[in-house]
Amino acid sequence: MGTCLLAGCGYTGVRLARRLIPRRPVVALVRSAASAAALAAAGIPARAADLDGPGAVEVPPDLAAVVYLAPPPATGEADPRLRRFLDSLAEARPEVLVYLSTTGVYGDTGGRPVDEASPTPPAEASSRRRLAAEGLVSAWCGARGLRCVILRVAGIYGPHRLPLERLRAGEPVVNPEGSGPGNRIHVDDLVAVCEAALDRAVSGVVNVADGDHRSIGAFLELVARLAGLPAPRRVTLEEARHELSPGMLAFLLASREVLNRRLVEDLGVRLRYADPEAGVRESLREMGLISSAAR
Ligand SMILES: NC(=O)c1ccc[n+]([C@@H]2O[C@H](COP(=O)([O-])OP(=O)(O)OC[C@H]3O[C@@H](n4cnc5c(N)ncnc54)[C@H](OP(=O)(O)O)[C@@H]3O)[C@@H](O)[C@H]2O)c1
Numbered sequence: 001m002g003t004c005l006l007a008g009c010g011y012t013g014v015r016l017a018r019r020l021i022p023r024r025p026v027v028a029l030v031r032s033a034a035s036a037a038a039l040a041a042a043g044i045p046a047r048a049a050d051l052d053g054p055g056a057v058e059v060p061p062d063l064a065a066v067v068y069l070a071p072p073p074a075t076g077e078a079d080p081r082l083r084r085f086l087d088s089l090a091e092a093r094p095e096v097l098v099y100l101s102t103t104g105v106y107g108d109t110g111g112r113p114v115d116e117a118s119p120t121p122p123a124e125a126s127s128r129r130r131l132a133a134e135g136l137v138s139a140w141c142g143a144r145g146l147r148c149v150i151l152r153v154a155g156i157y158g159p160h161r162l163p164l165e166r167l168r169a170g171e172p173v174v175n176p177e178g179s180g181p182g183n184r185i186h187v188d189d190l191v192a193v194c195e196a197a198l199d200r201a202v203s204g205v206v207n208v209a210d211g212d213h214r215s216i217g218a219f220l221e222l223v224a225r226l227a228g229l230p231a232p233r234r235v236t237l238e239e240a241r242h243e244l245s246p247g248m249l250a251f252l253l254a255s256r257e258v259l260n261r262r263l264v265e266d267l268g269v270r271l272r273y274a275d276p277e278a279g280v281r282e283s284l285r286e287m288g289l290i291s292s293a294a295r
Contacts, residue, residue: 001066003027004092004198005059007085009046010041011161013069017044018189026252027060033161047282057088063197067098068137072129079133086140090190092110096147098197101139103110103154103183103207105130108254116152116205134205149197150189153207154258158187159286163220167229171244173217178237179211186273186283189287196267206267209258210274216252219276226280227289 001024006013009028020026021044028039028046039046046120051070068087072079080282106114107123122128134150185193187210193208214222217234224231240249263269273279284290 002019002062002095003060004067005063005066007051007059007066007068008070009035009044010069011158012156012187012190012194012253013067014044014148015065015158015286016194019191023054024064025060025062028259029057029243033127041141051084052269055223057085057258059089059092062199063089063092063094064095065098066094067100067194067198069100074128075125077125077128077132079136082133086136087111093144096149096198097137097141098149098194098285099134100149100194101125101130101150101152103209103256103258104254105134105152106256106258109256111255113256113257113259114207116207122139123153138236147201149203150205151193151197151208152258153190154183154185154203154207156190157184157276157283158186159283161187162223162227162283162287164223164229166229166288167220167224167232168231169229172233172235172240173220174215174237174240175234176215176218177216178240179217179252181257182216183209183213183256184219184256184276185210186276186279189269189271189273189279192272193263193269196269200267202266203255206262207258207260209260210271210276210279211260212274212276214276215255215258216231226277227284244250 003025004020005027007029009030017026017028028044030036030048031050033048036046036048047058049055073081104121105127107119107121120131122131138148220232
């Protein structure tokens with residue numbers, strides 16, 4: 001098997017690299033030399049190249065697959081970072097390109113369900129950048145006849161990615177009656193989805209969420225209970241308007257129910273953590289915060 005390039009090898013990329021390395025060559029691309037050195041020390045071959053700068057990306061000569069996990073820049077309407085990456089691939093012809101997008105592109109549906117065919121109203125600038133990136137990557141693959149999978153990923157959680165600081169800081173949660181559905185995915189299930197997207201003859205957009213739609217507040221309460229922290233204080237929506245930053249409030253209020261039928265049926269992924277209670281417990285165990293005997 002040819003090399004799989006992981007462009008943007010951070011939280012998700014490292015766990016994906018660990019899964020792929022026993023069965024195929026992998027090269028990770030990160031922005032900083034420090035990240036590349038840390039990956040190399042952990043046994044993951046890595047190269048540093050800042051996609052925001054003019055430097056070229058060294059492309060493995062036997063490139064067979066790409067998983068692109070770097071986010072777009074924080075400003076602007078497009079994703080020049082991705083553009084530079086694709087330009088640097090030049091004549092390389094990977095068999096498949098998997099692009100990690102977000103379910104944020106569906107905007108706020110007021111809690112209504114969304115599947116891959118649902119409209120993507122480009123409300124926020126960050127969603128417009130994501131949609132521009134999705135368009136760019138599918139056009140690039142389309143022009144070359146390459147398989148392209150766009151994963152629209154919900155909130156990623158897992159070991160060392162739990163809202164423990166928020167809970168310890170005593171931030172309130174909005175009453176479940178005042179909040180809409182939430183959507184998440186455990187990082188190891190996301191990794192399994194990336195592997196399936198590389199291996200299976202599937203293309204197009206696939207939503208990545210665990211199918212559990214409890215609200216953000218209910219998820220925080222779950223994490224607090226399992227981590228042995230005090231339950232967060234519940235406030236009404238009106239109270240939250242005074243207590244939370246406008247950014248956090250907008251994030252909490254944007255709601256949709258992300259459907260994952262394609263992930264289960266077309267990609268054939270069996271979610272290990274369809275129940276977030278199991279996912280949070282396993283995350284806390286990996287962090288050494290609860291014992292393996294904890295139920
Ligand atoms: N967090 C969520 O809940 C969530 C939800 C949906 C989708 N997503 C998206 O899923 C993807 C993976 O998420 P993640 O949390 O695993 O990402 P992450 O931990 O933030 O890692 C991002 C990686 O991209 C690299 N990168 C960033 N800017 C770069 C640049 N200019 N040039 C080269 N490399 C660059 C970083 O390199 P350095 O380490 O050197 O900085 C890092 O390795 C991202 O696109 C993210 O936006 C995240």
